[in-house]
Amino acid sequence: MALFFRKRKGREAGDEQWEDGDGVSRETDGAPRRAVGLESPHDDGDADEGVSELPPVAEPLPRPAKPRVIVVANQKGGVGKTTTAVNIATAMALGGLNVLVVDTDPQGNASTALGVDHSPGTKGTYEVLLDRAGIIEYAQPSPHSPNLHVLPAAIDLSAAELELVNERGREHRMRDAINQYIEESGVDYVFFDCPPSLGLLTLNALVASSEILVPIQTEYYALEGVTQLMRTINRVKGNLNDDLELSTIVLTMYDARTNLSREVAEEVRRHFSAQTLATEIPRSVKIAEAPSYGLPVITYQPKSVGAVAYQAAAVEMASRGAGEPQGS
Incomplete structure (x- = not known):
């Protein structure tokens, strides 16, 4: 049965209160704010423990002029690729946009976080x-x-790279599928969550995409993975996908109280001023906890600073690609 998106109207955001890392409570008017500081393990801006019963309140986001296909990639592991992909995708969907997340990592962490079954034998990216x-x-x-x-x-995807090696047009399989899906579904955003490697799974995502979103951890060696990724982008552009561009960088695990985080952020912005979002994603207990509940932090604790930061990042991304007005 064909699955089609249903448009969802945004709701008015009410007043809410959250705390940033310096422990100061701040009133908001419901609009996302730039997240700062480090979330305390014992006081993270949301007194309720466990899963939030209410979904986050989101303003309608602007629809892009044409579908945006974005690969979330960084050759360095542990930088928050999956966390960034699922939370920005969820925030955009809650803002009324039609979103598809393509899980290309055999571990299936994005599938888990978004509440989708990926037990062995589940049909999906492999097929x-x-x-x-x-x-x-x-x-x-x-x-x-x-x-x-x-x-x-599903775990079956781990064999896909070996099975694709001798197939004709192996690098274009996902691109062809995405082009067909765009015609059939009316999707606004497609996000690829990739494994931390440059095999055929990641290559298929790079060839299928027009944009790259790179999460960069604000710690030592942050730019090393980006340098390697830029070499890969240039090779892909020259041979397989001339439309591929580095469009967005998200600074993750940011701690405004340390010189290191601030210095790394400044260095990244010096090299990629146009691509780096103003919003930093802070180190957050709630972001770390959310996957254990099979949820993105956006729906796990929507008032936590991590959720507010990802909401703000989604607003920035949607505003950069704004085209026709919402609801047109």
Whole structure:
């Protein structure tokens, strides 16, 4: 059965209160604010423990002039690729945009975080790459938003790279599937969550995308993975995808109280001033806890500083790619 997105109207944001890392309580008017500081393990701006019963309140986000296909990539592991992909995707879906997350990591962490089954044998990314199945056949709706769908990755995907080696047009399998899906679904954003390697799975995502979003951890060696990734981007542009551009950098695990985080942020902005978002994603207990509940922090604790930061990052990204007005 074909799965199509349903438009969802945004709701008015009410007043809410949150605390940033310096422990100071701040009133907000419901609009996202730039997150600062380090979240305390014992006082993180939301007194309730466990899963939040209420979804985050989101303002409607502007729809892009044409669908944006974005690969979330960084060759350095542990920088928050999956966390960034699932939270920005969820925030955009809750803002009324139609979003697809393609899980290309055999571990299936993005599928888990978005509440989608990816047990062995679950059909998804493997069938799209190996059997040329249509994405719309296997994309599952996420329980976090009616506008959010996920193409899951089961453990079977770990064999895909070996099986693709001798296939003709192996680098273009996902691109062909995405182009078909865009025509069928009315999607606004597609996000690829990639493994921390440059095999055929990541290459397929790079060839299928027009933009790259790079999460950069504000710690030592932050730019090393980006330097390697830029070499890969240039090789892909020269041979397989001339449209690929580094469009967005998100600073993650940011601690405004340390010189190191501030210095790394300044260095990244010096090299990539146009691409780096103004919003930094802070180190956050709630961000770290959310996956254990099978949730993105956006729906796990929507008032925590981590959730507010990801909401703000989504607003920035949507504003940069704004095209036709919402609801047109």
